[in-house]
Amino acid sequence: MERDEFCRHGETLEGGPSGEQAEETGPARAYLTQTYQYHLPSRLIAQEPPRKREDSRLMLVSRGCEDLQHASFREIGRWLREGDLLVVNNSKVCPARITGKKRTGGRVEVLLLQPGNFSHTPPEGIDKGEGGPTEWDCLIRSSRRPRIGQVIRFPLGVEGEVGGEPSDGVWRVRFTTGMLGFFDFLNRVGCTPLPPYIKRNGRPGTPKDPPEDRSRYQTVFARSVGSVAAPTAGFHFSEALCRSLRERGVRFAEVTLHVGQATFLPVRTADIRDHAVLPERFHVEEAAAEAIRDARREGRRVVAVGTTVVRCLESLFALRGGIEAASGWASLYLIPGARFRVVEALITNFHLPGSSLLMLVSAFAGPERIRRVYEEAVRKEYRFFSYGDCMLIQ
Numbered sequence: 043m044e045r046d047e048f049c050r051h052g053e054t055l056e057g058g059p060s061g062e063q064a065e066e067t068g069p070a071r072a073y074l075t076q077t078y079q080y081h082l083p084s085r086l087i088a089q090e091p092p093r094k095r096e097d098s099r100l101m102l103v104s105r106g107c108e109d110l111q112h113a114s115f116r117e118i119g120r121w122l123r124e125g126d127l128l129v130v131n132n133s134k135v136c137p138a139r140i141t142g143k144k145r146t147g148g149r150v151e152v153l154l155l156q157p158g159n160f161s162h163t164p165p166e167g168i169d170k171g172e173g174g175p176t177e178w179d180c181l182i183r184s185s186r187r188p189r190i191g192q193v194i195r196f197p198l199g200v201e202g203e204v205g206g207e208p209s210d211g212v213w214r215v216r217f218t219t220g221m222l223g224f225f226d227f228l229n230r231v232g233c234t235p236l237p238p239y240i241k242r243n244g245r246p247g248t249p250k251d252p253p254e255d256r257s258r259y260q261t262v263f264a265r266s267v268g269s270v271a272a273p274t275a276g277f278h279f280s281e282a283l284c285r286s287l288r289e290r291g292v293r294f295a296e297v298t299l300h301v302g303q304a305t306f307l308p309v310r311t312a313d314i315r316d317h318a319v320l321p322e323r324f325h326v327e328e329a330a331a332e333a334i335r336d337a338r339r340e341g342r343r344v345v346a347v348g349t350t351v352v353r354c355l356e357s358l359f360a361l362r363g364g365i366e367a368a369s370g371w372a373s374l375y376l377i378p379g380a381r382f383r384v385v386e387a388l389i390t391n392f393h394l395p396g397s398s399l400l401m402l403v404s405a406f407a408g409p410e411r412i413r414r415v416y417e418e419a420v421r422k423e424y425r426f427f428s429y430g431d432c433m434l435i436q
Contacts, residue, residue, distance in 0.1 A: 072378040072409045075309050075317075079395045080416050087239050088429035091258040095280040099424055099431040103415055105407050110418055115278045118389075121434055124291030125342040126387075127333060131273040131350045132296040134264035136225070137232030137251070142196040150184040150194050152202065153235060154228075155270055155303045156323075158214050176217040176224050177205075181303075188213055197231045198222060212303070225267070234259050235270050237306065237428055259428070268300030268323065274391050274428045275348030295333040298325040299354040299372055309396055314377050319398055321371035324354045328367040334384065335365050345387040345436075349399045352376065352406070355384040376402045378409055387436035392419055392426045407435050 071077055092098050095115075102111035102121055113120070122128075138154040158177035182188045182204070192204040194215070200222065205214035219227055233251040236242060236259060242252065261276030262284070284294065304320035311317045334355070337344050346352045357372035358365060365384065375398065376382075388406055393399040404412045415433065424431040 072404075073314050075312055075314050075396055077409060078309075078314070078397070078400050078404065080413075080420075082395065082420060082426060086420065086423060086426050086430075088425035088427060088431075089240055091254070091277065091429045095258075095262070095278055096283045098278050100278075101415065101419060101424065101431070101433040103407060103411070103433050103435045105411070105435060108411070108414070110415065112422065115432065116283060118278075118283075118434060119287050119290050119292070121436070122287065122290070122292050122345070123343060125293070125337075125340070126345050127293045127295055127337040127342060128287070128345045128347055128389075129295045129297060129330070129334065129351050129355065130261070130263045130276055130279075130347045131299050131301075131354070132261075132263045132265050133269040133273060133298050133300050133350075134267045135235065135260055135269045135272050135301075136267050137228050137256075138235040138270040139233040140196060140228070140231060141233075142194040142202065144184070145193060145195070148185055150182060152194065152215065153181040153183075153270065155179045155181060155212065156300075158216075176219060178215055178217070179212050180215045181211065182213050182215075196227075198227055200227050200231075237271065239427060240429065263296060266298045266300075266325075268298070269302070271301045271305050272428065273299070273301055273348045273350045275351075275389050275432060277391075277429070278389075278432055279347070293333065293337075295330040296327075297330050297351060297354050299323070299350045301350055305350070305399065307398075308394075309398055309401070314398075314401055317375070317398065319373065319375040321373035322350075322353065323369075324357065324372045325369045326354070326358060326365070326367055331365050331367045338365070338384070343386045343436075344384055345389065346385040347389045349388075349390055349393075349402050352382075352385050352388060352402060356380075356382060359383045376405045378405045380405045382406060387434065389432060389434050391428070391432045392416065392424060392430055394427065403435070 098115045100113045100115045100118055140152050142150050144150055156179050158179050188204045190204055190206060194202040200217060200219050202215045202217045205216055207213055217224060234255045236255060259272050261273060262279055262281055263276055300323045302322050304322050309317045334344055353372045353374060356376060357374040358368055360374050361370060362368060390403055
């Protein structure tokens with residue numbers, strides 16, 4: 043499965059220049075995919091969430107100086123300002139990994155990526171309508187390559203027929219559910235689509251889809267079903283921490299960006315400019331748009347909770363020339379040299395080597411600074427990736 047290729051380690055991050063220094067030391071290095079590789083000991087890949095959401099560690103990164111500070115995420119209010127607007131992604135992860143069998147009895151694993159017909163899908167959530175869409179783009183893992191017309195049998199009498207291959211490695215599957223609604227089916231038999239670097243299956247005594255993952259691989263903001271991977275920067279917030287921040291004068295706004303294949307596809311080109319990021323659906327309601335416009339007009343900071351929020355807001359600005367209520371596709375590919383017109387501070391986890399998310403963060407703070415941040419995170423044994431620790435860049 044192509045998603046398994048998303049976890050590659052073992053190469054050293056050489057770093058790339060940023061800012062004015064880029065002109066003196068060779069700006070082309072900032073566009074080499076090799077620049078965004080780094081060595082990560084496997085023991086630092088977080089396999090479980092912390093006991094409490096706010097127990098994760100926090101690294102404070104300044105865009106204006108080299109100093110790095112270390113704290114607990116529960117202390118983040120010390121570095122946020124009264125009036126800051128934290129923009130969160132309220133997309134909810136659906137149990138998108140399902141297992142079926144071929145007519146011959148062979149096992150088939152299917153990962154739902156996105157509905158196959160978006161014209162019938164409200165952008166603010168895919169769980170609308172009569173039971174949900176039944177035609178999906180999927181990744182399929184089986185002993186042999188899928189073939190058009192192949193039927194996969196799932197529990198509860200549900201069948202999926204393999205259609206075309208809209209793009210390399212992605213298959214269109216049409217599901218027949220009978221009287222059962224598709225999301226009823228998913229909620230009963232689907233598994234949390236944990237990334238492959240989080241190991242669950244095969245461990246003695248561990249259920250295939252532990253209840254803890256069902257709850258902790260969601261943010262406390264999750265309400266609009268549509269993601270097949272979590273907006274993980276939101277994991278660190280608990281309801282109690284949000285209340286505490288509001289009491290300090292920090293404000294919140296919600297947007298929706300449904301995380302899809304774009305987030306976990308690796309960059310395979312030698313030059314990052316030759317890579318294309320797939321679009322992801324977003325929805326911004328008027329209340330959120332107004333809150334963001336007010337913050338910008340009043341000189342208050344817009345703080346993105348996660349790279350998905352950055353993609354949503356910056357793509358919206360690029361499409362409309364401002365922030366307004368809208369639904370559409372976030373397709374902006376943010377790499378060093380990009381201008382950030384909305385987001386002024388960023389809360390984000392530590393990302394995989396060679397990923398477009400690492401390139402986005404490097405564009406925001408500078409490749410050389412992020413190289414040093416990651417070196418420090420490895421040296422200090424921060425926990426990496428989905429269930430890991432995070433940083434505040436401001």
